Amino acid sequence: MELNNKKIIRAWCMYDWANSVYSLTITTAVFPIYYETITKNAGQGDLVDFFFWKLPNTVLYSYSLSFSFLFVAFILPLLTGIADYSGKKKMFMKMFAYLGSLACCGMYFFTSAKNVEWGITCSVLASIGYSGSLVFYNSFLPEIVSEDKFDKVSAQGFSYGYVGSVILLIINLLMIQAPELFALPEGSLPARISFIMVGIWWIGFSQYTFYYLPENVYDREPEDNIFTKGYKEIKSVFKSLKNLPNLRKFLVSFFFYSVGVQTVMYLAPLFGSKELQLETSKLILTVLIIQLVAVGGSFLFAKISELRGNKFSLGLMIILWIGVCIMAYYIQGEMGFYILGFLVGMVMGGIQALSRATYSKLIPVKTIDHASYFSFYDVTYNVSIVIGTFAYGLIEHITGSMRNSAIALAVFFIIGFAMLLLVSVPKRNLSEKEI
Numbered sequence: 001m002e003l004n005n006k007k008i009i010r011a012w013c014m015y016d017w018a019n020s021v022y023s024l025t026i027t028t029a030v031f032p033i034y035y036e037t038i039t040k041n042a043g044q045g046d047l048v049d050f051f052f053w054k055l056p057n058t059v060l061y062s063y064s065l066s067f068s069f070l071f072v073a074f075i076l077p078l079l080t081g082i083a084d085y086s087g088k089k090k091m092f093m094k095m096f097a098y099l100g101s102l103a104c105c106g107m108y109f110f111t112s113a114k115n116v117e118w119g120i121t122c123s124v125l126a127s128i129g130y131s132g133s134l135v136f137y138n139s140f141l142p143e144i145v146s147e148d149k150f151d152k153v154s155a156q157g158f159s160y161g162y163v164g165s166v167i168l169l170i171i172n173l174l175m176i177q178a179p180e181l182f183a184l185p186e187g188s189l190p191a192r193i194s195f196i197m198v199g200i201w202w203i204g205f206s207q208y209t210f211y212y213l214p215e216n217v218y219d220r221e222p223e224d225n226i227f228t229k230g231y232k233e234i235k236s237v238f239k240s241l242k243n244l245p246n247l248r249k250f251l252v253s254f255f256f257y258s259v260g261v262q263t264v265m266y267l268a269p270l271f272g273s274k275e276l277q278l279e280t281s282k283l284i285l286t287v288l289i290i291q292l293v294a295v296g297g298s299f300l301f302a303k304i305s306e307l308r309g310n311k312f313s314l315g316l317m318i319i320l321w322i323g324v325c326i327m328a329y330y331i332q333g334e335m336g337f338y339i340l341g342f343l344v345g346m347v348m349g350g351i352q353a354l355s356r357a358t359y360s361k362l363i364p365v366k367t368i369d370h371a372s373y374f375s376f377y378d379v380t381y382n383v384s385i386v387i388g389t390f391a392y393g394l395i396e397h398i399t400g401s402m403r404n405s406a407i408a409l410a411v412f413f414i415i416g417f418a419m420l421l422l423v424s425v426p427k428r429n430l431s432e433k434e435i
Helices: 006-031 031-039 057-086 090-111 113-138 145-175 188-213 228-245 245-275 279-309 310-329 333-362 368-400 404-418
Strands: 048-052 054-058
Touching: 006 031, 006 090, 006 113, 006 145, 006 188, 006 279, 031 057, 031 113, 031 188, 048 113, 054 057, 057 090, 057 113, 057 228, 057 368, 090 113, 090 188, 113 368, 145 188, 145 279, 145 333, 188 310, 228 245, 228 368, 245 279, 245 310, 245 333, 245 368, 245 404, 279 310, 279 333, 310 333, 310 404, 333 368, 368 404
Parallel strands: none
Antiparallel strands: 048 054
């Protein structure tokens, strides 16, 4: 396998360009607002009928997201073991990508509270497709570039995602805010068309990735039952963690600071709406600021990592995240929220890109089970979202203020920072020739 091939690196990064439109348009900017709008006046307040349950609309949406993340965390270890054993990693990545993109297209038919079951089902399937494809996507990183380029290429991938998702979101927002420019009627149709556009964008641009990404890098050929062998594969990787103390410590650190990072990313718009009474247009502007600044943040902290090491760069970002939590507690007014959004964007891009690169460096050099190793990374990531959003909501429910929830997130960052201090990131800096 030729390492550091520019065409292959570009193809890998293009999957971030392809799928990040889901996380921005579907999970952050358009679908949550659309969902709440068409379900809050269902003739029974905010309650909706979901099969045999009657639940508040926002509670149902929150539960559905949590279910999707937990489901992915449950199935990924076995699937990654099968993928590593059979050499079918790209096939699994395609399967989840197609599932997610088609589910986004299916949201077009979610027209009212009367078919909320369809809307939630599509939402869950899209989330599973997105989260499931990422573990296989991430695991290609140590197979296509040499270790000395992990940080830069990881940052490059996230920057592709931020730029691509902003481009499509701007088009979608223009279509929703000024439908007459697109010869569309006012109402729900423009938002529903945006869901189809996300699915087409995702499935369309990912074809470039699937065409150029290598197939079965290690030429593995299954000789036995792939399910039993897949289970043994992931079991073997799990046992190997006992001999990898730095990897274990990093996963613990990653879990705690990811609780904070992911919760801020998912709930920042709700914070601005509820605590600062900001209009939807201003919240979306903040989301755009975060995405664009995150591009620069990815490369800035990759450069700091190059000069001072991954551990220093990650530690610096965690300290800045703690400052973000404290600032959120005291923040007042629109301008303060924009400044907060700028800071979140700067550290959001950096910490996501560098976390992926750092984990890649901690995986044993000679391993061929990259998908299995990355399943532990992605399970940690998914569980952190569930724990973080639940803790955030619980603290708000008990105290009556999101500001208290924000300050409480600082505790997760502090624990993550403390665990990071115990991690030793090897300074191997293996070049292509050495590998």
